[in-house]
């Protein structure tokens with residue numbers, strides 16, 4: 353039996369386990385990336401592990417999230433990240449250079465390599481055939497220290513792309529279509545591998561839009577083959593030597609198969625407040641749009657932004673509609689400048705933002721109260737834009753530009769003939785000199801620690817019986833944005849766990865922090881898909897700091913589950929989901945933590961009488977980590 357691409361990359365990086373779907377496997381990791389919002393913690397953890405030098409082939413520390421420098425906090429973090437990278441042998445990408453995934457795709461991602469990143473959209477690099485996964489910062493720190501990365505062997509889904517996109521349909525509409533089909537839970541435990549004749553019709557940045565939003569499916573990763581299109585892309589990026597061909601064997605088997613006829617797709621939008629709430633743009637025609645925002649790691653490539661420029665040429669966006677454009681990297685910005693396309697944006701009345709995440713995480717560009725925003729981003733969770741009651745629709749750059757020109761969504765049938773897709777030049781300007789490469793010997797580098805860099809919190813062992821009150825009960829689809837809201841004033845505290853913990857669940861239940869402090873710790877009860885969204889480990893670290901000992905839910909998102917394990921919080925599942933209704937906020941639970949065995953149910957006692965069966969999907973190793981009080985304790989980190 354031949355192998356698919358996922359199996360080939362896993363086989364060549366396997367350090368432990370069997371390649372059988374559902375079994376735990378350990379993988380050798382070639383590359384890592386961190387971004388600043390999760391990176392300061394990851395680097396503090398790396399230091400605690402005590403390895404003198406990064407052991408991966410390549411590790412890059414990007415600064416793209418918290419780039420506004422009002423006050424000392426963000427600049428303190430940036431200087432810490434710059435110096436810690438130099439000391440331990442990582443590449444540093446200064447603030448403003450670009451968004452981590454766009455930069456990684458352009459400059460470092462390689463076909464056939466493994467990559468983990470402390471950002472949930474790390475799978476973007478699957479666009480060049482790199483098996484890339486989002487992970488908690490501590491997992492990334494361990495990979496940088498040369499440790500394997502443990503995952504559950506994924507199922508591999510073949511996504512057969514037939515035909516070619518027509519009219520105004522774009523790569524964004526392919527992944528939106530898939531999200532509508534499969535929902536935000538549809539990819540859990542799976543890698544989506546794209547195949548079929550439609551693959552050759554998509555450029556690498558288009559492929560990367562699709563792999564980027566595979567994260568919204570909850571997928572472990574998404575992969576495209578490495579072919580002639582990849583070869584051309586890598587050559588244009590000035591690194592032809594990084595190309596290797598990568599394709600599935602003709603006899604390769606897959607666990608599931610989905611067929612998409614590209615010719616049948618039309619412009620789509622994910623409606624508020626979930627990336628899988630799909631509607632056609634046609635059905636939204638007439639809805640007034642107050643703001644369009646074009647950019648983010650999903651849609652900020654040269655081709656995306658050139659397509660927008662060509663649509664805006666000689667026109668003016670509606671005065672009542674704001675249009676923001678954030679190029680994904682300085683390379684993209686330079687190319688737009690070289691071709692005089694920035695003039696078009698300026699004349700059309702657009703606002704050009706820095707090459708950063710910006711509005712995607714509520715860093716500027718928030719919509720007006722109850723405003724409708726058409727965004728080319730990947731997430732539209734409630735409040736993420738910085739405006740709690742904003743209505744965010746996720747769309748393609750073309751749809752967002754058209755909405756800005758018309759001040760409303762309109763029927764694509766009225767847009768006229770779609771222009772040809774812009775083609776990337778054969779050779780593009782390099783921005784490699786803007787990265788800070790580490791010295792051969794970093795031992796003499798002094799790591800700068802401003803007052804915003806707080807020492808790491810360390811936690812004690814889990815007791816044999818966890819006796820605690822239910823400090824919070826929440827419903828289905830709680831995201832990491834619900835657990836820890838974004839926004840400038842909160843995220844600038846990410847290197848200071850006691851300070852950031854004060855904001856936990858503030859948009860869900862303002863009393864939570866006060867209550868759990870008064871209760872001296874507790875457990876959280878939740879519904880389906882708890883912890884979906886970003887890789888933000890603060891969403892586990894913060895609760896642990898406030899004394900959360902267990903999270904009892906109907907189901908859990910993959911990265912958040914891993915983060916709970918890493919920080920010693922028991923992730924427990926109701927055996928009978930109906931029991932969720934029987935455990936109220938304020939109830940007292942007793943969980944026999946010392947008796948928990950991998951995959952086996954235990955009986956918890958609620959309010960001294962009611963027995964509730966709780967199970968887990970933990971491995972023996974994960975259980976050990978939790979009982980030792982978290983991964984840093986388990987690996988014997990010294991500091």
Ligand code: F3S
Pocket residue numbers: 417451452453471473648649650708709712713730
């Ligand atoms: Fe940044 Fe938004 Fe992507 S925060 S990494 S642009 S999902």
